[in-house]
Amino acid sequence: MAEIERVIPQKSAEQFVYVAQQLRREFEKTAADVDASGAYPADNMRLIHETGLDAICFPREWGGVIGSAPNEDLEAIAEIFTELAAGESSTAQIFNVHRGLTFELFSGGAMSNERKQTLHREIMKEDARICSPAAEPTKKRFSFQTSCKPVPGGVVIDGTKYFATGCEGSRYGVAPVLMDGFSSVEDGGLHWVLVRLDAPGVTLNRDWDNMGQRATGSSSVTFNNVFIPDGSHWSGNAGGQRSNPTSAKNISGPVSQIVMAAIILGMGFGALDAMCTYIREHVRPTNPEWKDQTEDPITQHHIGRYSTMLAAARSANRDAARSVVRFMRKGGSRADVSVAMMHAKVAAIDAAMTTAGELHRLCGGQSTANKYRLDRFWRNARTLSTHDSQDVKLRQIGSYILGGVEPPANYVT
Template identity: 30%
Template structure:
C-alpha cells in the first residue's frame, strides 16, 4: 500500500487499529506464548513502515507529526503492537542520514516493500544496557542481545556491536541468516505482545555495516525522534484508559451507596467521580497537546539539526512529552478503577492491561533524568547529552 500524505497515513493507522481491536485482549493474555503474526502482518502490509522514508529514496518523506499521530492511534488500541516498529523508524532515520549508497538503497527498498527492521541494541549482564559484549570481527557478528522488540518477526535485524578497533557499529543482518536465533523468553507484566526476548548471533555474516558511533558525534535528532515514538505510545495508552473509563462509567458502573445517598442515580452523577474524571481527562488532553507540540518542533528542526542548540531544543521538547505522557498514562490507568469500582477489575474486561502496559513501558528509561536535563538547560544553559536517547 502506498501512502503519500499525512491524512492517508493517519487513515491507515485507524484502519490498522480497527483490525487489531478484536484480538487485543487475547494477545495481552497470551503474551509470548502466541506470536502475534496476524496482527504484525496487518501492520507490515499497511504501508506505514515506509512513511518516513525520504522522497529521494522513493518514500513519502513524512515527518515526526505524522509518525507521532500514527503511533498514538495504534497504541490507543494495542500499545504492544505499536511498539514493535519503534526501532524500525529509528533505523530508517539512521540509514537515511548515515547509510552509504549501497546500504541505503538496498535496505530502504526493503522498507518500501513492507519488510520491517527489528533491533538488537541492548544487552544484559554489563554495567548498563549499552555495555556491549557483542563483537563484529571482520564481517562476522557474534553476541547476545535482549529487549529485541520486533526482531522475532522482522525481515532484517540491526545489531549494535564493537568492531575490531573497539568502535561502535551497527550491523544489518537478515533475520533468517544462519547463526541467528530469536527466542520468545519474554515474560513481563505489560507490553507482553512485543515479545522482546533474547537474540543470539553466532558467527553471522553482516552484509551491511554503519559507523554508528559517528551518528552521535555530531548534532543529531535520532534519539529525539526515537523517543517521540515512545512518547506517542504512552499518550496512546493514556487515551485508551480514558476511553475505556468513560465507556464503563456510562454503560456498566453503578453508583456507590454513598453517592446514592447524596442523590446520584448513575455512577457519572457522583461528584467525586466527576472530579476525578475531569482531572484525568484534562491531563490526557494536555499530554496529547504536548506530544503534538514536540512533534511539530522536530518537524521544524529536520532530521539533521543545524546546530547543537537546535538538537537540544528537539531533545528537550520530546523529553517533556515523554515524561509527562508516561506519568499521565500510569495515573489515568490507575484512576480508571477508582472511578469505575470493584466490578471493573473483573478479568473478563482486562482493563488492568492499561496500567500494566503503561507501567512497563514507562520505565523504559528514567523519567527523572528527563526532568533533570530540562531544568539544567532552563536554569544553567546546559545542553543535554548527545547520546542515543534523552
C-alpha cells in the first residue's frame, strides 16, 4: 500500500483534497471486495484517521480546519467527498455522517466543555466514530416516537431507529427522541441524545441488506430502557443547525444536499474510471486493425459523453457551494441557493446513473461477471439517490422559474 501524506500543519480543508485523491486510489483497490462482503470498511476508515482527514470534522479551536463560518470551506468539502466516493462510496457516506455530527457537537453549546474534551480524545486518539440513528418508519418526516423520560441523573430512551449509517463501526449515535409529556416535536418535544452503542439495552439489529451502499451498515437500532447520563442529552432548541431547519436563514438543507450530490457524483467518476480500465484491459477490439478497443470511435464518443456530463455536474455543484458562501457573506435569496443546489444534485444523479447504467453497454457481456462487481456503481447510485425525490426537486425548480414560488426551507431543500 502506498504511503499517504498526512497534512501537517492543518490549516484549511482545501489542503485535504489532495489527501482525498490519494485515498481514492487506495480505496478503489478493495472496493469490489467491500461491496461483495458488505462488511464495515474498517481499513478505509482507519486510513482516513491515519491521514489526518478527521481535521475536517472539527472547528479550529478544537484542532480542526473549519473556521467560525463553517460553510466557507463547502466547496473543498464537496471535492473531498467526491474523491472519497469515487474510490469507495460506502466509506464516503459513513464518514460524511460522522463529519457532520462531530462538527455540530463541537461547534454548538449543547455539550459541556468537559464532555467535549473526552469525546475529542476518543475521536482523535482512539478513532471513535459517530453515527445518526435518526429515521423512524412514519409517514410524516420527523414524527419521532422513540421516547425519552427524565430519571435521576439523566434520561432513559426506548424505541427503534432505522437507517443508522455506520452504526456497525461507531462508538456513539446521536439520536432525536420525543421527550415525555409532549405529543410531538412540533410541540417542543424534540430532544437529542448522545448514546454509546455498546450501552446496556442497545441492540444493533444488523438488518441492512439493500442492493447498494452495502457496506454502510445502515441497520436499525433498538433502544430498550437505555440510560443516557446528564451531559449527553439536550433540548432540540439548544443550538446547532438542526434546531430550526425551516428558518429562512438556515441553509443546512442545501449544505447537506451539496455534499450528498458530491458523493453521488463520485460514484459516477468511479464508474467512469472502472469502465475505462476494463475497456483497456479486457475488451477485444471490434475491428481487427485496431490495437485495442480504445480506438473505437463509438466507445470514444460515449466516454466523451459521460465525462462531459460528470464535469458539468461537478461544475454545478461547485457553483452551488459558492452560492452558499455568497449567501453567508452578503445575504440575499435563500431560494436561489436552494435552486442552485437542486440543479447540481439533479445533474449529479443523471450523470452518475447514466455513466454507471451504461457501463456494461461498452464493456460487454463478460463484464457482468460477479467477480468484477462492476454493477456496484449503478446499485450504489440508485440506492443513495433515493434519499429524497429527484422529481420533487425538478418540480420545485420549474415552479420557481415559472411562477417565482420559492422552495420550502427544510432538510432537503
